[in-house]
Structures are given as structure tokens and as C-alpha cells.
Amino acid sequence: MIDTRDAVVAHALVVRRGRTEILHSVDLRVAGGQVVGLLGPSGAGKTTLMRAIIGAQHIGSGTVEVFGRPAGHRVLRRQLGYMAQSAAIYDDLTVEQNLDYFRRVLGAPASDVDRVVAEVGLDPVRRNLASRLSGGQRSRVSLGVALLGAPRLLVLDEPTVGLDPVLREELWGLFARLAASGTTLLVSSHVMDEARRCDRLLLVREGRIIADDTPAGLLASTGASDHDEAFLRLVRRDAASGTGGEAA
Numbered sequence: 001m002i003d004t005r006d007a008v009v010a011h012a013l014v015v016r017r018g019r020t021e022i023l024h025s026v027d028l029r030v031a032g033g034q035v036v037g038l039l040g041p042s043g044a045g046k047t048t049l050m051r052a053i054i055g056a057q058h059i060g061s062g063t064v065e066v067f068g069r070p071a072g073h074r075v076l077r078r079q080l081g082y083m084a085q086s087a088a089i090y091d092d093l094t095v096e097q098n099l100d101y102f103r104r105v106l107g108a109p110a111s112d113v114d115r116v117v118a119e120v121g122l123d124p125v126r127r128n129l130a131s132r133l134s135g136g137q138r139s140r141v142s143l144g145v146a147l148l149g150a151p152r153l154l155v156l157d158e159p160t161v162g163l164d165p166v167l168r169e170e171l172w173g174l175f176a177r178l179a180a181s182g183t184t185l186l187v188s189s190h191v192m193d194e195a196r197r198c199d200r201l202l203l204v205r206e207g208r209i210i211a212d213d214t215p216a217g218l219l220a221s222t223g224a225s226d227h228d229e230a231f232l233r234l235v236r237r238d239a240a241s242g243t244g245g246e247a248a
């Protein structure tokens, strides 16, 4: 069944890391059953926002709710899958041992290992030690861990980085299938070409969301012919308006 309720709602969210304010009063709504792209320059605050949503980031003020519960609430643990930028897997275990270990921790069914191995395309290397995998294979094991237990919300921090175009295309196909079956996906990326694969795009710059639109809507509102150009125009427009960066 498609879950059309809001998966994530943030209101006036402020996050500091160390002494620096990273997110400045962010308002955000992520509808259920969509692939939402989180895009923006390096250091804009995408990872910080994702960490706040999964409940791993101390919040200065404001609120973040996931499926109507405060982020980090224990009942959300099994409803959320998170893939961090650096692969969080055990080097001395094989691909399938890694997946089996994490699915036990989650209480997910044993059949999840085969399902996930197939979904992330790691069948040929399933018995290889993680230490012997390529960078792209390692990140796919991490993605596989996030898919265990079939969570309602997947928060994926640059899941396609380092992957060749064929694999990237396959993973975006997987994301679309998951969304069609009701999963909500929040996916960060630096590859603007991937923007067109999302249902909705959030552009983050200097700790603020400066655009929230569909891929087609962003092209229309900026008059750009591709998303690279659209984002450049939006970032330049925002920089010229002088709203970013000063809040401390």
C-alpha cells in the first residue's frame, strides 16, 4: 500500500556542530512514497540534515518528526534505513555475513539476505571478504544494510558515489521501484544528472533550503535547460540575495 502521509516534517530546525550553526531554521516536508533528492554544494548541510532526521544529531531548536514521531524515537528504529557516506561494514566478514549479521541485529527475516544481495547487484561477490571489495562494492554492501528489514524511510547519503553509469542507472531503478511500493527515499547526491530521477528536489545552500520543487518545476522556474544549470542559477541567485551564511 502506498504511504501518502508525510514521512518527514521539520519545523524551524536549527542544528549547531561545535560552535557553528549549520542549519538555520529549516522547514521541510517529505511526502511518503516519493524519491526526494537532497542536493547542494559541498558543506551545505545535507549530511547534517540527514543525521537530524535519523535522530543521530543533537537539535539546537525546532522540531523534526518522522512518521509523526520525534526523530530518534525508538519505534522508528525499524522503520528507518540509513546509509552513511563511509561504508559501515566489517572488513573481516564476507558480503553475506555482513548482511546476515545486521539483519539479525534488526530482527529481519533470513530471506532478506538473498533479497538484498540481488537488489544491490552483489551476487557475484557475495562470498568475498569486505576487505577485498572495490569502493563501489563496499558502498553497495552499506546500501544493502540500509535495505534490510524493508524500512518505510530510506535516508541515503550519496549512495551512488563512485559507481559507474550502468550501476547508477540500476540503483535509481531500484529506488523508483521501492518508492512505487510505498517506501520514502531521501537521497543526497552531487550528480545533478540524477536530479531528474527524483519526484521532488530540495536544494540546500549554507544551511538553508533554497528550493523545493519537482525536477520539471525547477527547470521552468529558472529557465534552465538542465539541472546543472538550474542549480547554478539558483545558487547564484541566492548568493546575490545575500541571505546565506551570516546566521551564527
Ligand SMILES: Nc1ncnc2c1ncn2[C@@H]1O[C@H](COP(=O)(O)OP(=O)(O)OP(=O)(O)O)[C@@H](O)[C@H]1O
Residues within 6 Å of the ligand: 017, 018, 020, 022, 040, 041, 042, 043, 044, 045, 046, 047, 048, 049
Ligand atoms: N563534526 C563536526 N563538527 C563541526 N562542524 C562540522 C562537523 N561535521 C561537519 N561540520 C560542518 O558542517 C557543515 C555541513 O557539513 P555537512 O557534512 O552536513 O555538509 P554536506 O552538504 O553533507 O557536504 P558534502 O556534500 O561535502 O558531504 C560544514 O561546514 C562542515 O564543515
